[in-house]
Amino acid sequence: MPHPELSDPPALTPGGLRVVPLGGLGDIGRNMTVFEHEGRLLLVDCGVLFPEDHQPGVDLVLPDFSWIRDRLGDVEALVLTHGHEDHVGATPYLLRERPDIPLVGSRLTLALLEPKLREHRLRQSVQHVVAEGDTISFGPFQLELVAVNHSIPDALAVAIRTTAGLVLHTGDFKMDQLPLDGRLTDLRAFARLGEEGVDLFLTDSTNAETPGFTTAETSITPVLDQVFAGAQGRLVVACFASHVHRVQQVLDAAVAHGRKVGYVGRSMVRNMAIARDLGYLRVPEGVVVEAKELAGLPPERQVLVSTGSQGEPMSALSRMAQGSHQLVQVGEEDTVVLASSLIPGNETAVYRVINGLAGLGARVVHQGNALVHVSGHASAGELLYCYNIVRPRAVMPVHGEVRHLRANAELARRTGVPDVVVAGDGVVVDLVDGRADVVGRVPCEYVYVDGSSVGQVTESDLKDRRILGEEGFLSVVAVLDLERGAVLAAPEVHARGNALQGVDFTDVRAEVVAALTEALADGTTDVQQLQQVLRRTLGRWVSRTHRRRPMIVPVVVVA
Missing domain, CATH: 3.10.20.580 (Ubiquitin-like (UB roll))
Known part of the structure; x- marks a missing residue:
């Protein structure tokens, strides 16, 4: 990681703003950033990282809370930019240590988090449901929420105003001009904040190496229609359990081709019920049935929407690939669609599943051979556009591997940003008198969850x-x-x-x-x-x- 020689940071200059990423800078996951001002703390996101093959037996990887553990009483709030696991999944583990931290997020984000809190037997903490355009204050932090589109509805960027300056944190975002839900990234708000003067711009780096603009979600619709039209038997579509937009496209295609849909996987069933109840998922009458009921229909009338697009060993799709799923036996004339991107590190597991399904005779459609998924992250052209309308005084790339952070930093430099800080997990950046500088490092290790133990595995x-x-x-x-x-x-x-x-x-x-x-x-x-x-x-x-x-x-x- 960058800055390996750094030592403990000095005391924060009075009136300054300290920014400390505790995860998400070097990995695709466990996103968490701490802001310190006037002795108080504001947290943005608290997500998990999913383990790779070289971490056997590990269930989840958490941000390292050790730096703030003795200061949890100073935390004003936790702001959640959207409902993906890599941004909210570690929240229950943080709330175990201080259950009353106020939570701030959109309606869907907090609704998706609620079952996780119940699973951890946490009493409901104070929750502030916010929407784009809202402003809300916590201690010395004044927040303004800004609409952004992503691969999940209700995503938000957050502008943080303090006496030290204005920080704009994009969360995960892209600039889809034809979003399925009609909710555009609010570039007018970005430009207005730029006119006010953004002192530090924290930007999503995941697609910084990808040239141009990210393909619109609507481009997938005709491809899915072709897949449905050409499928002779059962259809299985695997995607993230929170990808409401993709499931909506599957439901619409199922109606058009006379098929019924069943959800497979506990998180898929739960999340789609929440999205439907809140109005984010439009479910035509009679199209969704229980998976057991779906199994009684002819294969050519079945569509299964399943978890397991990343090759997770115990997921429904992996069990189908192994021929061990209780309800679904994939075979000749069946079509399986992997409607998601490959998270770095999961390639071997995903291709193992693809080969298993192909060995059973299924036709496997995935991002490598058809446009069945588009990214939820801004590509280089979109990032350049944002830098040009925001015109920040300083940029700190976030959310990505080291190569992504560096590519994003180079884009910022090319647009003339005077101060670009490439940090890593635990690197301390102070914003003082309008200038952002690296001043030290705090302990920031991987924290492993193994069964019921947290932090015991070394x-x-x-x-x-x-x-x-x-x-x-x-x-x-x-x-x-x-x-x-x-x-x-x-x-x-x-x-x-x-x-x-x-x-x-x-x-x-x-x-x-x-x-x-x-x-x-x-x-x-x-x-x-x-x-x-x-x-x-x-x-x-x-x-x-x-x-x-x-x-x-x-x-x-x-x-």
């Missing part, structure tokens, strides 16, 4: 798990008579893991006996030292003969 634990998964596990037991200096029986070697499946350990037993006998003859009687002899001997043999480095647990039993 990087060392993950290293051990990776070794177990990739290289295998060996235990070796030797029984010794220390007084006689003798090995009483041939050591027992037990292996676990696919990497060591079927290995014959006959040869190494003789090597282990010889090494132990030599150590005993040299006067070694310390059990720990003898265990090291066991580990080294067995480790060298496995490395030499099988090119593996398994985890080895040596046990010495003294008779």
Whole structure:
């Protein structure tokens, strides 16, 4: 990450504004930013990051709350820009530590969050439902909410006014000129704020490397229509459980082609019910039925809208690809549509699902072979446009991997922004007298959720798990008579893991006996030292003969 040499930040200059990202700068996920002014804190977003293959056993990755843990009483509010998991999913874990933090968000955003709070058995905190154009104050922070469009309805940017200056945070956004819900990104508000004078502009970087403008959502409609028209059997459409716009397009296509729709996946069922009840999803009469009822219809009349577009192992789509789903057995003449983008790090899992479905005879339509998904993020042309109408004094790219942040920074420089700050998670940026400067770093590590434990799994634990998964596990037991200096029986070697499946350990037993006998003859009687002899001997043999480095647990039993 940038600025590896930074130390603890100095005290904030009186009257200044401190900005500290606790996640989202270096990853696609766990977005969270802290603003400090006059001794008070404002939080924007609190999301999760989904684990990758090199994080075995991890369920979620959270922002690191350690820097603010002792100051949670200073938090004025948590502003949620939209309802995606990478912006709201960690909120229950924060509220476990202070349940009464006021929540600020749009109607849909807070409605999608509510079931998560119930699952964590959190009492409902004070919630402020806001909409574009609203202003609301918390302590020294005055907020103005601005409409932006994204791949979920009701997304908001937030302008933060303090005596230190004006900050504009876009959240995730794009500039779709033909949005399905008619809700445009409010560029007039962006321009008005620019005329007022934006001192620091925090901008979504996810698509900064992509030239031009992001394709409109409406361009998917005719492609979906063609897919529906050409499908002979069952249709399965996988997308994010919060992608209301995509589900709306599927419902409209189902009506046009005489099909019924069933939702598969708990989060999909829940979220679409919320969106329908609040009026964000228009559900034609009789088109949506229970998945069990749908299974009784002829395949050519079925459409399943499913979770699992990122290849999640336990998702409905993954189980269909493995042929183990309780209701749906995918086969010849079925069509599966993956209507979502590939989140970096998920490529292997997604292609595993695609290959599994293709192996069952299904036709698989995805972003690589058809326009069945468009991004929810502004591309380079849109970012340039925003810089030119906002004309900020300083820019701090947010929300993206390092390459995205740097690409976004270069776009800002090309438009003449005088001060561009490329930060990373935990990097402290102070806005003082209209100038933004990096002043230090605070602790900001990955916090892992593993089952019911939060923050108990360390990087060392993950290293051990990776070794177990990739290289295998060996235990070796030797029984010794220390007084006689003798090995009483041939050591027992037990292996676990696919990497060591079927290995014959006959040869190494003789090597282990010889090494132990030599150590005993040299006067070694310390059990720990003898265990090291066991580990080294067995480790060298496995490395030499099988090119593996398994985890080895040596046990010495003294008779």
